[in-house]
Amino acid sequence: MRRKIPSTTGLVCFEAAARHESFTKAALELSLTQGAVCRQIASLEEFLNVELFRRSRRGVKLTEAGLSYSRRVAAQLDAVERDTLSVMGQQGTNTLELAVVPTFGTQWLLPRLKHFQTEHPEVTVNLTNRTRPFLFADTTFDAAIYFGDADWSGTQAFRLMEERPVPVCSPALLAGHDRLDATALAMLPLLQQSTRPYAWRQWFGSLGLNVPRDMTGPRLELFSMLAQAAMHDMGVALIPPFLISDPLAQGRLVIANGHALPSDKAYYLMLPERKLESASLSAFRHWLLAQAADYNAQDQAAQTVLTS
Numbered sequence: 409m410r411r412k413i414p415s416t417t418g419l420v421c422f423e424a425a426a427r428h429e430s431f432t433k434a435a436l437e438l439s440l441t442q443g444a445v446c447r448q449i450a451s452l453e454e455f456l457n458v459e460l461f462r463r464s465r466r467g468v469k470l471t472e473a474g475l476s477y478s479r480r481v482a483a484q485l486d487a488v489e490r491d492t493l494s495v496m497g498q499q500g501t502n503t504l505e506l507a508v509v510p511t512f513g514t515q516w517l518l519p520r521l522k523h524f525q526t527e528h529p530e531v532t533v534n535l536t537n538r539t540r541p542f543l544f545a546d547t548t549f550d551a552a553i554y555f556g557d558a559d560w561s562g563t564q565a566f567r568l569m570e571e572r573p574v575p576v577c578s579p580a581l582l583a584g585h586d587r588l589d590a591t592a593l594a595m596l597p598l599l600q601q602s603t604r605p606y607a608w609r610q611w612f613g614s615l616g617l618n619v620p621r622d623m624t625g626p627r628l629e630l631f632s633m634l635a636q637a638a639m640h641d642m643g644v645a646l647i648p649p650f651l652i653s654d655p656l657a658q659g660r661l662v663i664a665n666g667h668a669l670p671s672d673k674a675y676y677l678m679l680p681e682r683k684l685e686s687a688s689l690s691a692f693r694h695w696l697l698a699q700a701a702d703y704n705a706q707d708q709a710a711q712t713v714l715t716s
Contacts, residue, residue, distance in 0.1 A: 414455045419481055421448040422460065426470055426478035502531045502688040507538035507552040511631040512675060515651045516703075517553070524695050531688045539603070544680040550689055552678045564684060566677040566693060568700040572668040572707070573607065573646040576661045577638050588664050590615050597643030598625040599634050607646045611669045635661065650703065675700075 424434035425445060435442045453460050460474035470478060508517060513535050521533060538552060541560045558565035575593055582588065588596075590612060598608050600623065609622045625643055628634050634645040635652050639660050646669060655661040677696055683689055 414452050415448070418448045418452040418455070419485065421445045422452055423478060423481050423485055425449060425461070425468070426474065427482070429468060429470060431468060504531060504533045504551065504688055504692055505549045506533055506535050507542070507547075507549045507554075508535050509539055509554055509675075510537045511651050512553060512555070513537065514632070515653070520699050523699075524692065527695065528688075528691050531691065533692065541678075544682075550683055550686070551680075551692070553675060554678060555673060555675050557673050558676050558678075560678050562682075563678045563680055566679070566697060568675040568677060568696070569650075569704055569707070570674045571648045571671055573611075573648045574666060574668050575611070575644050575664040576635075576647050576649075576652065576656070577644040577664050578641045579659065579662050580641050581644065582662060582664060587666065590617055590665065590667070593644055593665060594619045594621070598622065599637050599643040599645040600625050600627040601631070601634055601646070602627045602629045604646075607669060610671075611646060611667070614670060615667060650707065 421434060421438065421440070421444075424437050425431050428434055428437070431442050431445045431449070434440075435445045438445070449460065456477075458473050458477075459471050460477065461468040462471055517535070524531075524533065536549070538549075538554070541552075541554065541556070542549075544552075544562065553568070554560075555571065558567070575588075577596070581596060585592075594612065594617070598621070601607055605623065605627075608619075612619045612622050626637060628637060631647050631651050634647055635655060637643065638645040638647075639655060644664055649656060649663070652661055656663070677693060679689060679693065
């Protein structure tokens with residue numbers, strides 16, 4: 409069945425005229441005559457059977473329907489342009505579209521991604537922030553890295569690592585101490601993470617403590633926000649050390665207590681079942697799992713030092 413889609417030229421002329429609210433300016437932008445723009449928009453209005461502009465001696469003005477339609481047309485034309493530029497930029501390469509949780513992507517994955525590019529120069533990896541599961545069929549994503557329990561319909565999960573967050577703060581909050589016990593930590597402001605609202609309760613609970621104010625304090629969404637707040641002396645945060653390696657190495661953050669929060673959740677690479685045979689995805693999966701194995705071995709050694 410033939411699609412009910414108007415002329416692309418008419419849509420481009422309409423979007424430009426709506427943006428400028430001027431046929432003359434639209435014509436200059438598009439290198440057309442004013443008459444050509446007028447004819448394209450008149451043809452579009454006839455196709456839609458809707459008046460998009462009100463004409464007067466002082467110029468043109470969008471109707472309510474024209475304003476609403478112009479916003480939607482502009483968004484769709486922007487999307488077509490992005491997709492076109494993407495295809496033009498992918499000539500001769502294989503591209504992987506990867507959805508990642510934000511702080512993990514910037515702090516752990518990106519510093520290592522150059523190694524994958526060196527080993528596989530024919531593959532380009534694009535990263536986009538996503539924090540929750542989605543239907544792969546409804547997106548252009550080839551894979552995802554997320555934190556959870558691997559319960560994701562239509563996918564195969566590959567476990568990467570646990571979070572194992574520990575209490576961290578600025579050196580100033582330690583007040584000259586190397587470490588603070590859980591009782592002392594409970595007296596400090598506790599920075600909360602909105603996506604893990606029970607983290608502090610679980611941390612204290614794993615030590616057999618019941619702290620009445622374990623869910624009070626500023627609530628922030630991302631680990632990167634928690635780290636910034638902790639560095640500015642706002643309180644103590646529960647953060648996995650691998651997400652704040654630079655601030656820890658630079659002394660802007662310190663581990664206030666070496667006890668890590670246990671969790672049955674982890675970071676996973678999720679691959680849609682229909683793409684398991686992709687050569688590019690297979691190469692990325694093998695590389696990523698090797699990187700995660702190296703990290704886990706180093707983390708195990710570090711945990712031994714912290715708890716000894």
